[in-house]
Amino acid sequence: MSGKSEEVLIMFAEFVESTHGRRQSCYLAYRYSLKRKSQNGSEYWVRVKCNATATSYSDASIVVRDHHTHLPDETDMEILQIRKTLKRKVMEESGPIDRIVEEAYHAANRQSQSSDLIFNLPLIHRMKNTSQKQRCKTGSPIPQSIEQLPYPLPDVYCNTTKSELFLLYDGSLGGTRSLVFASYNDIVYLSQQEHWYSDGTFYTCPSIFYQIYSIHAYYDGMSTPCVFALLGGESEET
Known part of the structure; x- marks a missing residue:
């Protein structure tokens, strides 16, 4: 037994991109990562999950060296x-x-x-x-202060998943920038209810704001949050 690897010539091999954006070649459910390129235009590949190798050429042909230590993964x-x-x-x-x-x-x-x-x-x-x-x-870096918060806010933060307006107000309250959010349907629902409840919380508030203040509609034993405000202070004016 010579131990010499078997070489198989494959034409028109498939090339894909990995989740990291790197170019890879595929053959019989085996994927190869690009190891290096030579001056003559050929490329040297190494199997993703073992030490099998392959060489591709400018005419799209690939020489595969059969060193696989496992069966191909069909998935x-x-x-x-x-x-x-x-x-x-x-x-x-x-x-x-x-x-x-x-x-x-x-x-x-x-x-x-x-x-x-x-x-x-x-x-x-x-x-x-x-x-x-x-x-x-x-993504954009997380703001470390209200001053670092972009103005105006990107549309993705101003609309609902149905592309309806969600940001009601972006401006100064009590001398500090604050944001108020509510959808049109929530405002309509709130206006139809006799009982409203409101409260502020600090525990879940983003660190650059002072508190989250919410207004809830109460109906038939159920409290439904309708308006959310990210406030920069606790003054009565805010």
Whole structure:
């Protein structure tokens, strides 16, 4: 037995992008990461999950060296697509990370025809942690003071998920910038109720504001929050 690796010539190999934006090549459910490029235009690839290697050339042909120490993962490309779609949603949408990840996870569970897909997906709490880090890297830095808060606020913070106006007021109250939020339907509902309740809380308030002040409509034994105000102070004028 010579121990020499077997080489297979593959034409028109598929190229994809990893979740980190890196170029990868694919062959028979195996993915390869680009290791280096040579001066003659060829590229040297290494298998993502083992030491198998391949070399691609400018004519789109690839020489694959069969050193695989495991069977091909038929769900690998599907999982890659799920993770890339999830990353795009996390970057483009402003909804809570937990909800976006859970929806993607359950959608994959419903649509998959193989139990191996869910088994091979990263644990859901890891997907949430990764998604949170991705959003933090590409998002705007968190303001450390009211003065650092952008003015005007980006539209994503001014509208509901149905693209209806949510920001009612952005200006000075008691000499400090404050924000008041409520949807049109919430205002209508509040106006129709006889009993209102209001209260301020400090525990869940963003650190750059002094308190969250909310107005609730009370009807049939149920209290419904309708108006939310992020206030910069506690004065009577505010």
